[in-house]
Amino acid sequence: MSGLPVRVLRLGLRPYSEALRVQERAWGRRGRRGAAAPDPLPLPGESVVLSEPSGPVYAGGLRGAPEAEAAERLRARGAGLAAARRGGRITFTGPGSCWPSPVLDLRRRGLPLRGYVAALEGLVLRLCRRLGLAAARALPPPFTGVWMGDSKICAIGVHCGNHITSHGLALNCCTDLTWFDHIVPCGLEGKGVTSLSRELGRHVTVDHVLEPFLDSFQEVFECTLVFSEDPGD
Incomplete structure:
Protein backbone atom coordinates (compact mmCIF):
# COMPACT_ATOMS: atom_id res chain seq x y z
CA MET A 1 0.00 0.00 0.00
CA SER A 2 3.01 2.26 -0.36
CA GLY A 3 2.25 5.75 -1.57
CA LEU A 4 -1.47 6.02 -0.75
CA PRO A 5 -2.17 9.78 -0.57
CA VAL A 6 -3.29 11.29 2.73
CA ARG A 7 -4.36 14.94 2.96
CA VAL A 8 -2.82 16.88 5.87
CA LEU A 9 -4.98 19.63 7.40
CA ARG A 10 -2.86 21.71 9.79
CA LEU A 11 -5.28 23.80 11.83
CA GLY A 12 -2.88 25.08 14.46
CA LEU A 13 -4.28 26.48 17.70
CA ARG A 14 -8.08 26.12 17.49
CA PRO A 15 -11.03 25.63 19.82
CA TYR A 16 -11.69 21.92 20.35
CA SER A 17 -15.17 22.23 18.86
CA GLU A 18 -13.87 23.79 15.62
CA ALA A 19 -11.23 21.10 15.11
CA LEU A 20 -13.86 18.46 15.84
CA ARG A 21 -16.13 19.88 13.12
CA VAL A 22 -13.31 19.76 10.57
CA GLN A 23 -12.59 16.17 11.52
CA GLU A 24 -16.26 15.21 11.26
CA ARG A 25 -16.52 16.77 7.78
CA ALA A 26 -13.43 14.86 6.67
CA TRP A 27 -14.97 11.65 8.05
CA GLY A 28 -18.35 12.42 6.49
CA ARG A 29 -16.89 12.56 2.99
CA ARG A 30 -15.79 8.93 3.36
CA GLY A 31 -17.57 7.44 6.34
CA ARG A 32 -21.26 7.77 5.50
CA ARG A 33 -21.12 5.18 2.74
CA GLY A 34 -17.53 4.06 3.05
CA ALA A 35 -16.58 6.03 -0.05
CA ALA A 36 -15.80 9.61 -0.88
CA ALA A 37 -18.75 11.84 -1.71
CA PRO A 38 -18.36 14.31 -4.61
CA ASP A 39 -15.91 17.02 -3.61
CA PRO A 40 -15.15 20.17 -5.61
CA LEU A 41 -11.46 19.89 -4.71
CA PRO A 42 -9.21 17.16 -6.17
CA LEU A 43 -8.05 16.01 -2.74
CA PRO A 44 -7.22 12.54 -1.43
CA GLY A 45 -10.04 10.69 0.27
CA GLU A 46 -8.02 10.05 3.43
CA SER A 47 -6.94 12.80 5.81
CA VAL A 48 -5.16 13.58 9.04
CA VAL A 49 -6.39 16.66 10.92
CA LEU A 50 -3.70 18.24 13.13
CA SER A 51 -4.67 20.71 15.81
CA GLU A 52 -3.83 22.05 19.24
CA PRO A 53 -6.84 22.88 21.45
CA SER A 54 -6.80 26.57 22.33
CA GLY A 55 -8.56 26.04 25.66
CA PRO A 56 -8.76 23.34 28.34
CA VAL A 57 -11.30 20.61 27.59
CA TYR A 58 -12.36 17.45 29.38
CA ALA A 59 -13.66 14.99 26.80
CA GLY A 60 -15.67 11.92 27.76
CA GLY A 61 -15.61 8.87 25.50
CA LEU A 62 -18.28 6.28 24.76
CA ARG A 63 -17.53 4.44 27.98
CA GLY A 64 -18.48 7.29 30.26
CA ALA A 65 -18.85 11.02 30.82
CA PRO A 66 -18.75 12.75 34.22
CA GLU A 67 -21.96 12.90 36.23
CA ALA A 68 -23.70 16.25 36.60
CA GLU A 69 -22.08 17.24 39.90
CA ALA A 70 -18.57 16.31 38.71
CA ALA A 71 -19.17 18.08 35.40
CA GLU A 72 -20.15 21.26 37.21
CA ARG A 73 -16.96 21.13 39.29
CA LEU A 74 -14.85 20.80 36.15
CA ARG A 75 -16.65 23.71 34.47
CA ALA A 76 -16.08 25.82 37.59
CA ARG A 77 -12.34 25.39 37.04
CA GLY A 78 -12.67 27.07 33.66
CA ALA A 79 -12.63 23.98 31.46
CA GLY A 80 -14.97 23.03 28.67
CA PRO A 112 -8.28 -4.60 11.70
CA LEU A 113 -9.27 -2.08 14.35
CA ARG A 114 -6.91 -3.47 16.99
CA GLY A 115 -4.11 -3.45 14.41
CA TYR A 116 -4.88 0.21 13.71
CA VAL A 117 -4.63 1.10 17.41
CA ALA A 118 -1.30 -0.76 17.56
CA ALA A 119 -0.15 1.21 14.50
CA LEU A 120 -0.96 4.50 16.26
CA GLU A 121 1.01 3.33 19.30
CA GLY A 122 3.91 2.39 17.02
CA LEU A 123 3.75 5.80 15.36
CA VAL A 124 4.08 7.60 18.71
CA LEU A 125 6.88 5.27 19.79
CA ARG A 126 8.79 6.20 16.63
CA LEU A 127 8.17 9.87 17.38
CA CYS A 128 9.39 9.49 20.97
CA ARG A 129 12.56 7.74 19.83
CA ARG A 130 13.20 10.48 17.29
CA LEU A 131 13.06 12.93 20.20
CA GLY A 132 15.33 10.83 22.43
CA LEU A 133 12.79 8.98 24.60
CA ALA A 134 13.92 5.40 24.06
CA ALA A 135 12.12 4.24 27.22
CA ALA A 136 8.63 5.01 25.84
CA ARG A 137 6.56 1.83 25.56
CA ALA A 138 3.17 0.42 24.71
CA LEU A 139 1.37 -1.86 27.15
CA PRO A 140 -1.17 -4.63 26.53
CA PRO A 141 -4.92 -3.83 26.75
CA PRO A 142 -6.59 -2.23 28.59
CA PHE A 143 -3.57 0.07 28.90
CA THR A 144 -3.72 1.58 25.43
CA GLY A 145 -1.59 4.57 24.52
CA VAL A 146 2.10 5.25 25.06
CA TRP A 147 3.73 5.25 28.48
CA MET A 148 6.83 6.37 30.32
CA GLY A 149 6.95 4.00 33.26
CA ASP A 150 3.50 4.15 34.89
CA SER A 151 2.66 7.55 33.39
CA LYS A 152 0.83 7.99 30.11
CA ILE A 153 2.35 10.44 27.67
CA CYS A 154 -0.13 9.85 24.84
CA ALA A 155 -3.78 8.78 25.05
CA ILE A 156 -5.46 6.93 22.19
CA GLY A 157 -9.19 6.74 21.55
CA VAL A 158 -10.67 6.05 18.14
CA HIS A 159 -14.01 5.78 16.37
CA CYS A 160 -14.56 3.56 13.34
CA GLY A 161 -17.69 3.49 11.18
CA ASN A 162 -17.96 1.77 7.79
CA HIS A 163 -14.25 0.97 8.21
CA ILE A 164 -13.40 4.71 8.30
CA THR A 165 -11.58 6.03 11.37
CA SER A 166 -11.88 9.30 13.24
CA HIS A 167 -10.55 10.77 16.49
CA GLY A 168 -7.13 9.33 17.27
CA LEU A 169 -4.64 10.45 19.88
CA ALA A 170 -3.69 13.23 22.26
CA LEU A 171 0.04 13.67 22.87
CA ASN A 172 1.11 15.77 25.85
CA CYS A 173 3.84 18.10 24.60
CA CYS A 174 3.90 21.02 27.05
CA THR A 175 0.44 20.42 28.51
CA ASP A 176 -0.35 21.78 31.99
CA LEU A 177 -0.58 18.40 33.70
CA THR A 178 -2.35 19.79 36.79
CA TRP A 179 -5.63 19.60 34.82
CA PHE A 180 -5.42 15.82 35.08
CA ASP A 181 -5.51 16.03 38.91
CA HIS A 182 -9.29 16.54 38.83
CA ILE A 183 -10.21 13.32 36.97
CA VAL A 184 -9.15 9.69 36.72
CA PRO A 185 -7.55 9.91 33.27
CA CYS A 186 -8.96 7.26 30.93
CA GLY A 187 -10.53 5.60 33.99
CA LEU A 188 -7.20 4.06 35.04
CA GLU A 189 -6.78 4.21 38.80
CA GLY A 190 -3.24 4.45 40.15
CA LYS A 191 -1.66 5.61 36.87
CA GLY A 192 -0.10 8.98 36.18
CA VAL A 193 0.37 11.31 33.23
CA THR A 194 3.46 12.96 31.86
CA SER A 195 4.57 15.08 28.91
CA LEU A 196 7.39 15.34 26.42
CA SER A 197 8.55 18.52 28.15
CA ARG A 198 8.71 16.83 31.55
CA GLU A 199 10.51 13.74 30.25
CA LEU A 200 12.99 15.62 28.08
CA GLY A 201 13.65 18.36 30.62
CA ARG A 202 13.01 21.14 28.12
CA HIS A 203 10.06 23.02 26.68
CA VAL A 204 8.62 21.02 23.77
CA THR A 205 5.77 22.69 21.90
CA VAL A 206 3.26 21.17 19.51
CA ASP A 207 5.03 22.91 16.62
CA HIS A 208 8.27 21.15 17.61
CA VAL A 209 6.74 17.71 17.13
CA LEU A 210 4.72 18.16 13.93
CA GLU A 211 7.54 17.37 11.50
CA PRO A 212 8.76 14.22 13.32
CA PHE A 213 5.12 13.20 13.80
CA LEU A 214 4.42 13.44 10.08
CA ASP A 215 7.65 11.59 9.24
CA SER A 216 6.57 8.78 11.58
CA PHE A 217 3.03 8.83 10.15
CA GLN A 218 4.35 8.33 6.62
CA GLU A 219 6.52 5.43 7.69
CA VAL A 220 3.85 3.59 9.66
CA PHE A 221 0.99 4.06 7.18
CA GLU A 222 3.15 3.92 4.03
CA CYS A 223 1.54 6.98 2.50
CA THR A 224 2.29 10.14 0.58
CA LEU A 225 1.28 13.31 2.40
CA VAL A 226 -0.54 16.04 0.48
CA PHE A 227 -0.73 19.36 2.29
CA SER A 228 -4.01 21.23 2.00
CA GLU A 229 -5.19 24.69 2.91
CA ASP A 230 -7.33 25.07 6.02
CA PRO A 231 -10.89 24.13 4.95
CA GLY A 232 -12.46 26.67 7.33
CA ASP A 233 -16.12 26.25 8.27
Whole structure:
Protein backbone atom coordinates (compact mmCIF):
# COMPACT_ATOMS: atom_id res chain seq x y z
CA MET A 1 0.00 0.00 0.00
CA SER A 2 3.01 2.26 -0.36
CA GLY A 3 2.25 5.75 -1.57
CA LEU A 4 -1.47 6.02 -0.75
CA PRO A 5 -2.17 9.78 -0.57
CA VAL A 6 -3.29 11.29 2.73
CA ARG A 7 -4.36 14.94 2.96
CA VAL A 8 -2.82 16.88 5.87
CA LEU A 9 -4.98 19.63 7.40
CA ARG A 10 -2.86 21.71 9.79
CA LEU A 11 -5.28 23.80 11.83
CA GLY A 12 -2.88 25.08 14.46
CA LEU A 13 -4.28 26.48 17.70
CA ARG A 14 -8.08 26.12 17.49
CA PRO A 15 -11.03 25.63 19.82
CA TYR A 16 -11.69 21.92 20.35
CA SER A 17 -15.17 22.23 18.86
CA GLU A 18 -13.87 23.79 15.62
CA ALA A 19 -11.23 21.10 15.11
CA LEU A 20 -13.86 18.46 15.84
CA ARG A 21 -16.13 19.88 13.12
CA VAL A 22 -13.31 19.76 10.57
CA GLN A 23 -12.59 16.17 11.52
CA GLU A 24 -16.26 15.21 11.26
CA ARG A 25 -16.52 16.77 7.78
CA ALA A 26 -13.43 14.86 6.67
CA TRP A 27 -14.97 11.65 8.05
CA GLY A 28 -18.35 12.42 6.49
CA ARG A 29 -16.89 12.56 2.99
CA ARG A 30 -15.79 8.93 3.36
CA GLY A 31 -17.57 7.44 6.34
CA ARG A 32 -21.26 7.77 5.50
CA ARG A 33 -21.12 5.18 2.74
CA GLY A 34 -17.53 4.06 3.05
CA ALA A 35 -16.58 6.03 -0.05
CA ALA A 36 -15.80 9.61 -0.88
CA ALA A 37 -18.75 11.84 -1.71
CA PRO A 38 -18.36 14.31 -4.61
CA ASP A 39 -15.91 17.02 -3.61
CA PRO A 40 -15.15 20.17 -5.61
CA LEU A 41 -11.46 19.89 -4.71
CA PRO A 42 -9.21 17.16 -6.17
CA LEU A 43 -8.05 16.01 -2.74
CA PRO A 44 -7.22 12.54 -1.43
CA GLY A 45 -10.04 10.69 0.27
CA GLU A 46 -8.02 10.05 3.43
CA SER A 47 -6.94 12.80 5.81
CA VAL A 48 -5.16 13.58 9.04
CA VAL A 49 -6.39 16.66 10.92
CA LEU A 50 -3.70 18.24 13.13
CA SER A 51 -4.67 20.71 15.81
CA GLU A 52 -3.83 22.05 19.24
CA PRO A 53 -6.84 22.88 21.45
CA SER A 54 -6.80 26.57 22.33
CA GLY A 55 -8.56 26.04 25.66
CA PRO A 56 -8.76 23.34 28.34
CA VAL A 57 -11.30 20.61 27.59
CA TYR A 58 -12.36 17.45 29.38
CA ALA A 59 -13.66 14.99 26.80
CA GLY A 60 -15.67 11.92 27.76
CA GLY A 61 -15.61 8.87 25.50
CA LEU A 62 -18.28 6.28 24.76
CA ARG A 63 -17.53 4.44 27.98
CA GLY A 64 -18.48 7.29 30.26
CA ALA A 65 -18.85 11.02 30.82
CA PRO A 66 -18.75 12.75 34.22
CA GLU A 67 -21.96 12.90 36.23
CA ALA A 68 -23.70 16.25 36.60
CA GLU A 69 -22.08 17.24 39.90
CA ALA A 70 -18.57 16.31 38.71
CA ALA A 71 -19.17 18.08 35.40
CA GLU A 72 -20.15 21.26 37.21
CA ARG A 73 -16.96 21.13 39.29
CA LEU A 74 -14.85 20.80 36.15
CA ARG A 75 -16.65 23.71 34.47
CA ALA A 76 -16.08 25.82 37.59
CA ARG A 77 -12.34 25.39 37.04
CA GLY A 78 -12.67 27.07 33.66
CA ALA A 79 -12.63 23.98 31.46
CA GLY A 80 -14.97 23.03 28.67
CA LEU A 81 -16.68 19.65 28.53
CA ALA A 82 -17.23 17.66 25.37
CA ALA A 83 -18.78 14.31 24.47
CA ALA A 84 -16.43 12.52 22.10
CA ARG A 85 -17.61 9.78 19.76
CA ARG A 86 -14.63 7.56 20.48
CA GLY A 87 -13.64 4.64 22.65
CA GLY A 88 -12.38 5.15 26.17
CA ARG A 89 -13.30 7.22 29.19
CA ILE A 90 -12.77 10.83 30.19
CA THR A 91 -9.44 12.50 29.57
CA PHE A 92 -8.08 16.02 29.18
CA THR A 93 -6.71 17.94 26.24
CA GLY A 94 -5.79 21.58 25.89
CA PRO A 95 -3.01 24.01 25.02
CA GLY A 96 0.25 22.14 24.65
CA SER A 97 -1.48 18.95 23.46
CA CYS A 98 -0.94 17.65 19.93
CA TRP A 99 -4.30 16.31 18.74
CA PRO A 100 -4.00 14.39 15.45
CA SER A 101 -7.17 12.83 14.06
CA PRO A 102 -6.55 10.43 11.16
CA VAL A 103 -9.45 9.70 8.81
CA LEU A 104 -8.30 6.45 7.19
CA ASP A 105 -9.98 3.60 5.34
CA LEU A 106 -9.03 0.45 7.27
CA ARG A 107 -10.54 -1.91 4.72
CA ARG A 108 -8.51 -0.29 1.96
CA ARG A 109 -5.41 -0.71 4.10
CA GLY A 110 -6.20 -4.25 5.25
CA LEU A 111 -6.05 -3.25 8.92
CA PRO A 112 -8.28 -4.60 11.70
CA LEU A 113 -9.27 -2.08 14.35
CA ARG A 114 -6.91 -3.47 16.99
CA GLY A 115 -4.11 -3.45 14.41
CA TYR A 116 -4.88 0.21 13.71
CA VAL A 117 -4.63 1.10 17.41
CA ALA A 118 -1.30 -0.76 17.56
CA ALA A 119 -0.15 1.21 14.50
CA LEU A 120 -0.96 4.50 16.26
CA GLU A 121 1.01 3.33 19.30
CA GLY A 122 3.91 2.39 17.02
CA LEU A 123 3.75 5.80 15.36
CA VAL A 124 4.08 7.60 18.71
CA LEU A 125 6.88 5.27 19.79
CA ARG A 126 8.79 6.20 16.63
CA LEU A 127 8.17 9.87 17.38
CA CYS A 128 9.39 9.49 20.97
CA ARG A 129 12.56 7.74 19.83
CA ARG A 130 13.20 10.48 17.29
CA LEU A 131 13.06 12.93 20.20
CA GLY A 132 15.33 10.83 22.43
CA LEU A 133 12.79 8.98 24.60
CA ALA A 134 13.92 5.40 24.06
CA ALA A 135 12.12 4.24 27.22
CA ALA A 136 8.63 5.01 25.84
CA ARG A 137 6.56 1.83 25.56
CA ALA A 138 3.17 0.42 24.71
CA LEU A 139 1.37 -1.86 27.15
CA PRO A 140 -1.17 -4.63 26.53
CA PRO A 141 -4.92 -3.83 26.75
CA PRO A 142 -6.59 -2.23 28.59
CA PHE A 143 -3.57 0.07 28.90
CA THR A 144 -3.72 1.58 25.43
CA GLY A 145 -1.59 4.57 24.52
CA VAL A 146 2.10 5.25 25.06
CA TRP A 147 3.73 5.25 28.48
CA MET A 148 6.83 6.37 30.32
CA GLY A 149 6.95 4.00 33.26
CA ASP A 150 3.50 4.15 34.89
CA SER A 151 2.66 7.55 33.39
CA LYS A 152 0.83 7.99 30.11
CA ILE A 153 2.35 10.44 27.67
CA CYS A 154 -0.13 9.85 24.84
CA ALA A 155 -3.78 8.78 25.05
CA ILE A 156 -5.46 6.93 22.19
CA GLY A 157 -9.19 6.74 21.55
CA VAL A 158 -10.67 6.05 18.14
CA HIS A 159 -14.01 5.78 16.37
CA CYS A 160 -14.56 3.56 13.34
CA GLY A 161 -17.69 3.49 11.18
CA ASN A 162 -17.96 1.77 7.79
CA HIS A 163 -14.25 0.97 8.21
CA ILE A 164 -13.40 4.71 8.30
CA THR A 165 -11.58 6.03 11.37
CA SER A 166 -11.88 9.30 13.24
CA HIS A 167 -10.55 10.77 16.49
CA GLY A 168 -7.13 9.33 17.27
CA LEU A 169 -4.64 10.45 19.88
CA ALA A 170 -3.69 13.23 22.26
CA LEU A 171 0.04 13.67 22.87
CA ASN A 172 1.11 15.77 25.85
CA CYS A 173 3.84 18.10 24.60
CA CYS A 174 3.90 21.02 27.05
CA THR A 175 0.44 20.42 28.51
CA ASP A 176 -0.35 21.78 31.99
CA LEU A 177 -0.58 18.40 33.70
CA THR A 178 -2.35 19.79 36.79
CA TRP A 179 -5.63 19.60 34.82
CA PHE A 180 -5.42 15.82 35.08
CA ASP A 181 -5.51 16.03 38.91
CA HIS A 182 -9.29 16.54 38.83
CA ILE A 183 -10.21 13.32 36.97
CA VAL A 184 -9.15 9.69 36.72
CA PRO A 185 -7.55 9.91 33.27
CA CYS A 186 -8.96 7.26 30.93
CA GLY A 187 -10.53 5.60 33.99
CA LEU A 188 -7.20 4.06 35.04
CA GLU A 189 -6.78 4.21 38.80
CA GLY A 190 -3.24 4.45 40.15
CA LYS A 191 -1.66 5.61 36.87
CA GLY A 192 -0.10 8.98 36.18
CA VAL A 193 0.37 11.31 33.23
CA THR A 194 3.46 12.96 31.86
CA SER A 195 4.57 15.08 28.91
CA LEU A 196 7.39 15.34 26.42
CA SER A 197 8.55 18.52 28.15
CA ARG A 198 8.71 16.83 31.55
CA GLU A 199 10.51 13.74 30.25
CA LEU A 200 12.99 15.62 28.08
CA GLY A 201 13.65 18.36 30.62
CA ARG A 202 13.01 21.14 28.12
CA HIS A 203 10.06 23.02 26.68
CA VAL A 204 8.62 21.02 23.77
CA THR A 205 5.77 22.69 21.90
CA VAL A 206 3.26 21.17 19.51
CA ASP A 207 5.03 22.91 16.62
CA HIS A 208 8.27 21.15 17.61
CA VAL A 209 6.74 17.71 17.13
CA LEU A 210 4.72 18.16 13.93
CA GLU A 211 7.54 17.37 11.50
CA PRO A 212 8.76 14.22 13.32
CA PHE A 213 5.12 13.20 13.80
CA LEU A 214 4.42 13.44 10.08
CA ASP A 215 7.65 11.59 9.24
CA SER A 216 6.57 8.78 11.58
CA PHE A 217 3.03 8.83 10.15
CA GLN A 218 4.35 8.33 6.62
CA GLU A 219 6.52 5.43 7.69
CA VAL A 220 3.85 3.59 9.66
CA PHE A 221 0.99 4.06 7.18
CA GLU A 222 3.15 3.92 4.03
CA CYS A 223 1.54 6.98 2.50
CA THR A 224 2.29 10.14 0.58
CA LEU A 225 1.28 13.31 2.40
CA VAL A 226 -0.54 16.04 0.48
CA PHE A 227 -0.73 19.36 2.29
CA SER A 228 -4.01 21.23 2.00
CA GLU A 229 -5.19 24.69 2.91
CA ASP A 230 -7.33 25.07 6.02
CA PRO A 231 -10.89 24.13 4.95
CA GLY A 232 -12.46 26.67 7.33
CA ASP A 233 -16.12 26.25 8.27
